[in-house]
Amino acid sequence: MTLVFMESADDELSRQALTLAQSLGGDVRAVTIDGPYAPSVWAAAIVEAAGGDDIVGPGSDRGNELLAHAAAQLDLPFAANVSEIQGDELTRLRxxxxxxxxxxxxxxxxxxxxAPFAFAPATWGQEVAVLTPSFGDGVQVVDHVAPDMGGKVSLADAKVVVSGGRGVGSAEGFAILEELAALLDAAVGCSRVVTSAGWRPHSDQVGQTGTKVSPDLYIACGISxxxxxxxxxxxxxxxxAINADKEATIFAHADYAVIGDLHEIVPAITAELRKVKGS
Amino acid sequence: MRILVCVKRVPITGGRMVLTADEQAIETKHLGFTISPHEECGVEEAVRIVEAGGGEVVVLTLGPEEAAEQIRDCMAIGADRGIHLVSSEEWDPQATAAAIADAIRAEDPFDLIVFGNESADAGGYQVGIRVAYALGLPVVTGLKGLTVDAGRARCEQEVPGGRDVYDVALPAVVSVKEGLNLPRYPSVPAKLRAKSKPLDARLVERPVSKLEKLRLVVPEGSHKQAEILGEGPAAAPRVVEVMQQLGVA
Structure with a gap:
């Protein structure tokens, strides 16, 4: 038997976790938790509800955090970001x-x-039990702050991302990317080289230690x-991918390629878009 | 303030993952090494706190002999001394946490113990949390903001759409994310000073892994054949056509 923790009944990553849980064999029960977020208290509630069952959660920051708390409370191993499992043999992301x-x-x-997007989201026809743990002295959220986006679309939600790397050359070099992004209602992203150089804030970074994005179109300018x-x-x-180096690794991950200097190509695309939109 | 920062030596992977013949590790013959980006910010944050209010920053790692290089790098940023648990094998998260907790118990108490949110390579998302439980300390993960004052830590955890705020009493364990600060580049004199800072190295024996790595696999399908839309600015009309086909322009 398996207990699945869901961030909410319609949460995409949680419904993927449900698919993983269903693939384990045996009955599946799903729970959500109500009340202020308190990791150790929430995990204790999950552990109690699970009895002796397997426990599965989404590969989100919160899902991984709660599973790690549960594993520490139970002194059991925990495999994060599992993409396949057969009995006790599994594949996980590194x-x-x-x-x-x-x-x-x-x-x-x-x-x-x-693992996010390794499983198709399941549709859950049955009841999702809502746990309401009592809050003792566990660490809990006391406030929430939201950034002022100034009306701009966020990197995580954007349908198009115009992203720049070392090839952009400077902080000022991003002006042509900003201009193209504004026309496409896109967010501007960048690589880690760019944030380490201080050209853009870390909140713009796309990557393993930045934001993970899933737009309809990602435009990688001068990114290796x-x-x-x-x-x-x-x-x-x-x-x-727009890159001057034909051998750049980015082309092995690209669906479309333009070879050449992004400082000429990006403004040309902007001008062409203006022409098409104006007509 | 006495602050411990736990770091892990990882290769700088570049563009392609190439494995050793036994599929147990990444081929690192031609690669440099670093620590996880989250941890670089952890070291920087600890050094800033101690620069502002006094105290000591200790860096701990569990890793091969060569990981002394990463401890020296952290010392060049400003850490005062190092603890190196030496093992050439890869440890699972549970065993790693147990060894770190043992090493911490052997020290005078720390006010703050800092981890990266997850290691760059194994990405287990749990060592810091397990260490907190082993030591009976509160833990907050995924920090993008940290303010330490009067025996308490205000912690800002990154969540979709903003940050959740926690207020915890010290001593505590935190895990941090890149973006918490912009780490400094060490100066040449700082690198020279780092060479003579105290480093306590001791051999540790790996227990049986409960999450046992069998082999590594490079995922398929990461090598696409891109459609070349053109060269230089002359490609612009074709790019816009593709944007229209994709429904984004």
Missing amino acids: WGGTLLEEARLHSDRRLLSS GATQHIAGCKGAKALL
């Missing part, structure tokens, strides 16, 4: 999904989170294609 690990879990109980970056943009439905 390096943000740019490498896979096949592993064996030595435990009577399986504690797992589902390090695995750190690919881990953040491989969820894009289409990837257009």
Whole structure:
């Protein structure tokens, strides 16, 4: 038997976790939790509800955090970001999904989170039990702050992302990317090289340690294609790479390629878009 | 403030994942090494706190002999001394956490113990949390903001659409994410000073892995054949056509 923790009944990653849980065999029960977020308290509620069953959660920050708390409370192993499982043999993500690990879990109980987008989301026809733990002295959320986006679309939600790497050359070089992004109602992203150089804030970084994006179109300008970056943009439905170096690794991950100097190509695309939209 | 930062030596992977013949590791013959980006920010944050209010920053790693290089790098940023648990094998998260907790118990108490949110390579998302439980300390993960004052830590955790705020009493364990700060580049004198800072290295024996790595696999399908839309600015009309086909322009 398996207990699935769902962030909410319609949460995409949680419904993927449900699919993983159903693939384990045996009955599946689903729970959500009501009340202020308190990781240790929530995990204790999950552990109590699970009895001796396997526990599965979504491979989100929160899902991984709660499973890790549950594993620490139970002193059991926990496999994060599992993309396949057969009995006690599983495959899980390393390096943000740019490498896979096949592993064996030595435990009577399986504690797992589902790798994002490795499983199709399940539709859950049955009841989702709502747990309402009592809050003692556990650490809990006391406030929430939201950034002022100034009316701009966020990187995580954008349908199009115009992203720049080392090839952009400077902070000022991003002006032509901003201009193209404004025409496409796109967000501007960048690689880790750019944030480390201080050209853009870290909140713009797409990558394993930045934001993971899944737009309809990702435009990579002057980005070489390090695995750190690919881990953040491989969820894009289409990837257009603009790069002067024909041998750049990014082209191995691209659906469309334009070879040449982005400082000439990006303004030309902007001008062409204006022409088409104006007519 | 006495602050411990836990770091892990990882290769700088570049563009392609190439494995060793036994499929147990990444081929690192031609690669440099670093620590996870989250951890770089953890070291920087600890050094800033101690620069502002006094104290000591200790860096701990569990890794091969060569990981001394990463401890020295952290010392060049400003860490005062290092603890190196030496093992050439890869440890699972449970065993890693147990060894780190043992090493911490052997020290005078720390006010703050800092981890990266997850390691760049294994990405287990759990070592810091397990160490907190082993030591009976509160833990907050995924920090993009941290303010330490009067024995308490205000922690801002990144969540979709903003940040959740926690207020915890010290001592505590936190895990941080890149973006918490912009780590400094060490100066040449700082690198020289780092060479003579105290580093306590001791051999540790790996217990049986409960999450046992069998082999690594490079995922298929990451090598697409891109359609070349053209060269230079002359490609612009074709790019716009593709945007229209994709329904984004």
